[in-house]
Amino acid sequence: MNMMNGAAVAGLVDKHKPTLEKAAAAAGARGYWSAYPEHLKAYGETAKDDGEAAFKAHLGKAFDIEVPGASGTVGSEQSPFGVDLGITYPKPDIDAVLKAAQGAMKGWRRASADQRAAVCVEILERLNKKTPEILFAVMHTTGQAFMMAFQAGGPHAQDRGLEAVTYGWMAQTQVPAGEVTWEKPQGKNPPLVMKKRWHVSPRGVAVVVGCATFPTWNGYPGLFASLVTGNPVVVKPHPGAVLPLAITVTVAREVLAEAGFDPNLVTLAADSVDAPITKELCTRPEVKIIDFTGSTAFGDWLEQNCRQAQVYTEKAGVNFVVIDSTNDFKGMVRNMAFTLSLYTGQMCTTTQNIFVPKGGIETEDGHKSFDEVAQALAAGVDKFLSDPARAVEVLGAVQNPATAARIDEAKGFGTVLLDSRSIEHPYLKGARVRTPLLLAVDKKAADTYCRECFGPVAFVIACDDTADCLATARRTAMEHGAITAGLYSVKPDVVEDAVEACLDAQVALSVNLTGGVFVNQTAAFSDFHATGGNPAANASLTDLAFVANRFRFVGVREPA
Known part of the structure; x- marks a missing residue:
């Protein structure tokens, strides 16, 4: 021993x-610390x-x-x-x-x-x-x-x-580490x-x-x-x-x-x-805690079949961005191009669904139609990845061949705004490198965009108006899960509506990101990764709820 x-x-x-x-x-202040x-x-x-x-x-x-x-x-x-x-x-x-x-x-x-x-x-x-x-x-x-x-x-x-x-x-450490004395007065009698x-x-x-x-x-x-x-x-x-x-x-x-x-x-x-x-390991009676990151199907299986354990899961979701208006259209496009490209969309925080009013949006350069917004996003990604040497340092490689196959299958899910292409890595010749696929669909195609399409596949979705965008995004997150949400709007009332929608769906919201911060990146000691409040995850990294159920306080007492 x-x-x-x-x-x-x-x-x-x-x-x-x-x-x-x-x-x-740092955890209490929630500012930057590493x-x-x-x-x-x-x-x-x-x-x-x-x-x-x-x-x-x-x-x-x-x-x-x-x-x-x-x-x-x-x-x-x-x-x-x-x-x-x-x-x-x-x-x-x-x-x-x-x-x-x-x-x-x-x-x-x-x-x-x-x-x-x-x-x-x-x-x-x-x-x-x-x-x-x-x-x-x-x-x-x-x-x-x-x-x-x-x-x-x-x-x-x-x-x-x-x-x-x-x-x-x-x-x-919320309770004393050492022995304490408990003394209760008993009036004229000696205390307990x-x-x-x-x-x-x-x-x-x-x-x-x-x-x-x-x-x-x-x-x-x-x-x-x-x-x-x-x-x-x-x-x-x-x-x-x-x-x-x-x-x-x-x-x-x-x-x-x-x-x-x-x-x-x-x-x-x-x-x-x-x-x-x-499965054999996690269903053993000796196992009392399970932490899982992966597919919804297997995460659900663990939750349903490992009743002897406390199961913490991070599963799939349909992350979204709503575009209502912006005063930095080029900055928005650049920011989203990076978000969609980073690690070939294989992050659990990457945006999949981009909701845009079918009547278009207002920008610093005037009105832009739905088609103009969609084409600008496609052009932004294409331009961002135009230099292969630079592109591979952002895209990385596709981890699983099944993900690459899924890209090709997804081409029939909507109107192709930007096709996915293979890139030859400049010094790793066997690398499996693919660029994002961007599709335009109508809100009615819910069966298409309401399931996670893991990898570099994103949908630009036409909705009736901004309120419809927010309502649809809220519903998809509540029903299917989401870890990240984004909004572009110069209107305070729209921002407030988006906050309320995300409170309902319990998904973290980023507003008007146009610079060096991206919706799919989070910082320890400041950002909570997932909330645990929708189907994408039942836990948050990291809050007290993530740790407190992994142990119990057992008291021992005796007369002094």
């Missing part, structure tokens, strides 16, 4: 308590070369990680950029993994909230130092372009992890006096079901929310994006072992497309 290294953990508490206090203050630098030079002059070398050292080999009861190997990752990966991982034995996780929990729950939080922050700090390696691991499994893989896969994901640690730490103390009792084994597009950014919140609140975590990556989370688990296990805790508090459970284990 592992014994906590008291001196080592005390050192981590002293080292990381200031970071936790700053993070807690713990981890998002410029590559901060990681050393040779960061890019070092990261690529570390990544290449994994290729064609068995990944070196201990997995309880492992027998054989699995591995089916294919780089969307055409690089041959050939990495294999230990094939887990579910019985052994769950038994090991349960066995590791007792020592971890004995640690204080401060101690667990400090260990978690140390894990994140070590991950931050491996950011250049994680960059290439994310890039070549997800298809994210270089800069996005660096920022979203590294420091931004680490910020989201720290955010979860911070909220978990705050939730646990009790000694009381409270223990954090974690729910049990947690499973993080990773996604193929953002394994770290979407995976870290659940991983660290469960770990900081005392739960052991089994990390089950998407079979197409194992490496970033395998590196993560390795670092976590190293830190836990150094601190004297059982490294099986964090274990890897990799599988393959041909032999998936998620």
